[in-house]
Amino acid sequence: MNRVVHPIEQESFRRLRARLDTSHFPPLTRAVVERVIHSAADLEYATDLVMDEDDLVKAHAALHAGAPVVVDVEMVAAGITRRETVCRLGEAVSGPGLTRSAHAVRLAYEQVGPGALWVIGCAPTALEELLTLDASPALVIGLPVGFVGAAESKEALRASGLPAVSNVSEKGGSAVAAAALNALLYHPTSSEEIS
Incomplete structure (x- = not known):
């Protein structure tokens, strides 16, 4: 199913590309870089982001084959379009040495x-916990995002x-994390490129 792109979004990407040459990036990297920059209006992400x-x-293949998408907070989930997500923060509790976000990662x-x-845009402790699993x-x-633990x-x-x-950097956030996943969601699969 092709996504209908609103004229405002088209113009926004045209202006982004007029200010920043992203043509040297490979296709999916370019998609992520552009979508993240678009979400934050911050051109510095072109040199701040790290990916392979x-x-x-x-x-991309796993996502389009139906792999689950887990988010750390509902704000990230709200920004992800066209896909159900798993967020267990509402059921999580904090305890000694364990934040709610870290507990939510365990539950998920x-x-x-x-x-x-896994899409983590709010809590550094959620990312830290994921790395232990x-x-x-x-x-x-x-x-x-944040000054404590994010970088x-x-x-x-x-x-x-x-x-x-x-x-x-310390930059990031729910909108930026959701935008990175949306870039993969919106990028066509091989079968969509043919049709």
């Missing part, structure tokens, strides 16, 4: 098991070797 095209190709992993796409994710979009959790994600989209 091969990881994105595999994640118990529900979905390995092979999911044997989640074998299809992809981790780790873009939590460090994303650095740990990159060091883990897991397939990931992250960024180097």
